[in-house]
Amino acid sequence: MTAIIKGTTGDWEMVIGLEVHAQIISQSKLMSCSPASFGAQPNENVSFVDSAFPGMLPVVNKECVRQAVRTGLALGAKINKKSVFARKNYFYADLPQGYQISQADQPTVGEGVVTIDLQDGTTKEIGIERLHIEQDAGKSIHDQHPEKSFIDLNRSGVGLMEIVSNPDIRSAEEAGAYFTKIQTIVQYIDSCDGIMARGSMRADVNVSVRRVGDKNLGTRTECKNINSVRFIKQAIMVEATRQVEILENGGVIDQETRLFDAEKGETRTMRSKEDAHDYRYFPDPDLLPVVIDDEFINECKDSLPELPDTKKERFINEFGLSSYDGAVLVANKKNASYFEKVASGVKNKKLAANWVVSELFGALKKAELDINDCPVKAQDLAELISLIEDNTISGKIAKEVFADMFKTSKKPAVIVEEKGLKQITDTGAIEGIIDTVITENPNQVAKVKENPKLIGWFVGQVMQKTAGKANPAMVNKLLAQKLK
Amino acid sequence: MTDLTKLTISQATTGLKNKDFSAVELTTSYINQMEKTDNLNAYITKTTDNALSQAKIADNNIASGNMRPMEGMPIAHKDLLCTKGVKTTAGSKMLDNFTPDYESTVSQKLAESGCISLGKLNLDQFAMGSNGQSSFYGGTKNPWGNDLVAGGSSSGSACAVSARSAIASTGTDTGGSIRQPSAFCGVAGIRPTYGRCSRWGVVAYASSLDQVGPIGKDVRDCAIMLSNMSGHDEKDSTSANIPVPDFEAVLTGDVKGLKIGIPKEYYIDDMPQEIAKIWDNGKKMLVEAGAEIVDVSLPHTKYALPAYYIIACAEASSNLSRYDGVRYGHRVSGKELDEMYELTRSEGFGEEVKRRILMGTYVLSAGFYDAYYIKAQKVRRLVANDFKKAFESVDALLTPITPSPAFKIGENQEDPVKMYLNDVFSVTLNMAGLPGMSVPVGLSDSGLPLGLQIIGKAFDEETVLKASYALEKQAKFDATPNI
Amino acid sequence: MSFSNDDVKKVAKLSRIRIDDKQLEQYTNDIQKVLGFMEQLNELNTDNVEPMANPLDGVQVLRNDEIKDGGYPETIVNNATDDTMNFFTVPKVVE
Ligand SMILES: [Mg+2]
Numbered sequence A: 001m002t003a004i005i006k007g008t009t010g011d012w013e014m015v016i017g018l019e020v021h022a023q024i025i026s027q028s029k030l031m032s033c034s035p036a037s038f039g040a041q042p043n044e045n046v047s048f049v050d051s052a053f054p055g056m057l058p059v060v061n062k063e064c065v066r067q068a069v070r071t072g073l074a075l076g077a078k079i080n081k082k083s084v085f086a087r088k089n090y091f092y093a094d095l096p097q098g099y100q101i102s103q104a105d106q107p108t109v110g111e112g113v114v115t116i117d118l119q120d121g122t123t124k125e126i127g128i129e130r131l132h133i134e135q136d137a138g139k140s141i142h143d144q145h146p147e148k149s150f151i152d153l154n155r156s157g158v159g160l161m162e163i164v165s166n167p168d169i170r171s172a173e174e175a176g177a178y179f180t181k182i183q184t185i186v187q188y189i190d191s192c193d194g195i196m197a198r199g200s201m202r203a204d205v206n207v208s209v210r211r212v213g214d215k216n217l218g219t220r221t222e223c224k225n226i227n228s229v230r231f232i233k234q235a236i237m238v239e240a241t242r243q244v245e246i247l248e249n250g251g252v253i254d255q256e257t258r259l260f261d262a263e264k265g266e267t268r269t270m271r272s273k274e275d276a277h278d279y280r281y282f283p284d285p286d287l288l289p290v291v292i293d294d295e296f297i298n299e300c301k302d303s304l305p306e307l308p309d310t311k312k313e314r315f316i317n318e319f320g321l322s323s324y325d326g327a328v329l330v331a332n333k334k335n336a337s338y339f340e341k342v343a344s345g346v347k348n349k350k351l352a353a354n355w356v357v358s359e360l361f362g363a364l365k366k367a368e369l370d371i372n373d374c375p376v377k378a379q380d381l382a383e384l385i386s387l388i389e390d391n392t393i394s395g396k397i398a399k400e401v402f403a404d405m406f407k408t409s410k411k412p413a414v415i416v417e418e419k420g421l422k423q424i425t426d427t428g429a430i431e432g433i434i435d436t437v438i439t440e441n442p443n444q445v446a447k448v449k450e451n452p453k454l455i456g457w458f459v460g461q462v463m464q465k466t467a468g469k470a471n472p473a474m475v476n477k478l479l480a481q482k483l484k
Numbered sequence B: 001m002t003d004l005t006k007l008t009i010s011q012a013t014t015g016l017k018n019k020d021f022s023a024v025e026l027t028t029s030y031i032n033q034m035e036k037t038d039n040l041n042a043y044i045t046k047t048t049d050n051a052l053s054q055a056k057i058a059d060n061n062i063a064s065g066n067m068r069p070m071e072g073m074p075i076a077h078k079d080l081l082c083t084k085g086v087k088t089t090a091g092s093k094m095l096d097n098f099t100p101d102y103e104s105t106v107s108q109k110l111a112e113s114g115c116i117s118l119g120k121l122n123l124d125q126f127a128m129g130s131n132g133q134s135s136f137y138g139g140t141k142n143p144w145g146n147d148l149v150a151g152g153s154s155s156g157s158a159c160a161v162s163a164r165s166a167i168a169s170t171g172t173d174t175g176g177s178i179r180q181p182s183a184f185c186g187v188a189g190i191r192p193t194y195g196r197c198s199r200w201g202v203v204a205y206a207s208s209l210d211q212v213g214p215i216g217k218d219v220r221d222c223a224i225m226l227s228n229m230s231g232h233d234e235k236d237s238t239s240a241n242i243p244v245p246d247f248e249a250v251l252t253g254d255v256k257g258l259k260i261g262i263p264k265e266y267y268i269d270d271m272p273q274e275i276a277k278i279w280d281n282g283k284k285m286l287v288e289a290g291a292e293i294v295d296v297s298l299p300h301t302k303y304a305l306p307a308y309y310i311i312a313c314a315e316a317s318s319n320l321s322r323y324d325g326v327r328y329g330h331r332v333s334g335k336e337l338d339e340m341y342e343l344t345r346s347e348g349f350g351e352e353v354k355r356r357i358l359m360g361t362y363v364l365s366a367g368f369y370d371a372y373y374i375k376a377q378k379v380r381r382l383v384a385n386d387f388k389k390a391f392e393s394v395d396a397l398l399t400p401i402t403p404s405p406a407f408k409i410g411e412n413q414e415d416p417v418k419m420y421l422n423d424v425f426s427v428t429l430n431m432a433g434l435p436g437m438s439v440p441v442g443l444s445d446s447g448l449p450l451g452l453q454i455i456g457k458a459f460d461e462e463t464v465l466k467a468s469y470a471l472e473k474q475a476k477f478d479a480t481p482n483i
Numbered sequence C: 001m002s003f004s005n006d007d008v009k010k011v012a013k014l015s016r017i018r019i020d021d022k023q024l025e026q027y028t029n030d031i032q033k034v035l036g037f038m039e040q041l042n043e044l045n046t047d048n049v050e051p052m053a054n055p056l057d058g059v060q061v062l063r064n065d066e067i068k069d070g071g072y073p074e075t076i077v078n079n080a081t082d083d084t085m086n087f088f089t090v091p092k093v094v095e
């Protein structure tokens, strides 16, 4: 679905491409044997290689190549058996070598495709241009000293995957969905933890605009290093609107790198503009071409878990779930696995999906809890649903029980027992109560005989007298017989 | 007792074994010689105290019968090899204050073989140069004449061996930097095949061309050094994982049946008479020793030098980006980051280094990359293919190594192209990654040493050493500088 | 080929090397000469030649993913002329 920007002179569409940087999950860094872990003391996870001391040399971490290939396979992308590491040359305080080891014209992963789910229930395919492996930079800290920036190289040299999309994205919503989908995929296969707050995933957003119907691409700008989905969407809207305004006033767009300022809600030119980037890529002479064989690729393939799209299909086909429920459930690996645990313990999978999607996710959202910290175990939720299925409690009572479970983490059977919520399914007992109600309300009996639709009043009375525990189906059936 | 500094490694080893003298005595002789020849400026840093304590350990090892292959040999390292706890400068102001906390693989291996390090040897800044004059610590002088250059960039390495202020030394050779100063100083030096010695811990100039190698008094000493410094290193991705032969074992003097190629393209225009003559003599010597001389062609020879400078400068421009004043080395403060970078680098690097960085940046920059860098890489392939083809019919090649004997300090300096032409015979094999050795074979008309070069197939240093040894034996070169 | 003072300025900026105006001419002349020398290569037709980046006809050895390094922050900053609390420091960067 294309989002249109209404200008004063006509309608404009956005053309968007994303470069997603995802930190690779590995023990050690891409080119050195120091730890790739997060949260160490300043320069603690740094070797002489990472800090580019004289004479230090890079050696490629196999795990990083493996993770990139796995991710490439998960994106349905072409795997290049030969890839070449190149140097991207530029000076920056947190780039100790004065170049980033990356991949240029021969990346490890080539073209692929990602299917995104949109709010209106439709899906769209976004093309992947490539995935390449590169080193992360260190970190500059600007707010510790009035005249100095502090440099911590702990992140310097950690392996990154840069996933570059085609300019197939047409709205902020699509961009968000695309980013989220990449996040879902890397989390599924454990190639990146996807935690944006740690900077494990971030995006460069390329935006251009053109008049609706125009086939040519406009000049694009790039907003670098955006670290939340909300900001990605905001940056796109802000930047596209800025471009439309310029163009409608007869101006031209400069191809440039811009900075998105979330606080001010604007994008602006980065200061180093006059220093036109010329990265002078060339093959890293310290490294030889990386060549992988079918066996390596097959091992990567075999290591992949069921991917979100496949899982969704299976949920729809095997469990009869709606496309919406399927999409919601697979969007997060942990949610999906929670659901599968629940579903495995019950007969009615659709009922399980309803419970997980509306009751459980609703409660978690309200309590601002992650599924990991969910007070209700999947097995317990399955038991609760089973209690509905075997008529021990009604659906309505189940909701009460669930609320209790969420608060206390108690087992459903225990709550039902303690509170005496077990459904009354004994015909004699229900008949007795019905008889009492009939005896006490002769006027109502007469009314029902004239108008059978009023039987609902009696159902209500019986349920009230049993505190909702009477099996509603039985109550209906018996009342119908007695008031015939 | 005779002057111990006149002994070769093999002679000194025998002397130590026989208890003719101690390692402390041997080392002391060298320390004395270092003092005596101090005016040559071969050393940037001397580690004599440490050398003496190492010599005591060597004597203990000898006494207890635990003599390692190079036990007690007082060598010195080009100051491009990082040495733990010892200042490592690359001959540049940029690293004047740099003391690494790690040891290069090659110097580590030599230490483990029993070598004693006397110190760090002078060189052209960041190994860029052919005259040994661009060092921040002053130029190196040639033991054969104080007004002469020692060659470069391993100027101190060749000078020290020639002046007997080290029994042998390490050098590096990116475009001739072991072979050319060896020839100028009348000593032997071999540049091994690319990948034979680890580059880990060696300050990089041009990564795809750099190789460490030994300089020694004779071919045998080079063979011994090479055996003890070679080998696979998992920390260097371009280090070859192949066994290291006992290089000394091939030195039989017998080259019967060996086919030696003479590349006709090395007869350059205006080749000095004395160079042509010494080359001719070399052929005769090898024939005398039983080898067969075969004419071969390396048609792309003349393009090797320009292509070499493109590639070397390109790689250097990137390799030297790390010298920014932030983590180590010289730093000039500035108000802004870029100002600090610019002041630091302008002040820290010498003129030749800066010129090569600028040229390297240019040939890699947008719009010029294909025309220069890619073109040079293609020519590199052609040069390598020339060698491959030649080695289908011969076992090694014999060529001149320098177009002249050592020249005067200050000469050739005003015109960079003229300066670069000194490398015309040496850079070709670096382009192809091949091993080559410079052997002193005679004196020039002016009484200065002249060398010849043996070039071999990749990882066939054995043939290179074998042929070089035969040449050395035939040449009976025994002239020494007057020091 | 024409290599001008402006070209020197451009690559000097990219290389973070400051060339003062007095030296500019000299650099331009020297580099111009060397580039002219390099352009001999244009005599060769290299249309079907594969560029050669490294003399080793090999492939990259991939190392195992093991932590064997790091954990010495004091040593890492030990050679820096300006550092604090195990951070390197630079003039304040304003983005
Ligand atoms: Mg980008």
Ligand SMILES: [Zn+2]
Residues within 6 Å of the ligand: A021, A134, A162
């Ligand atoms: Zn990137």
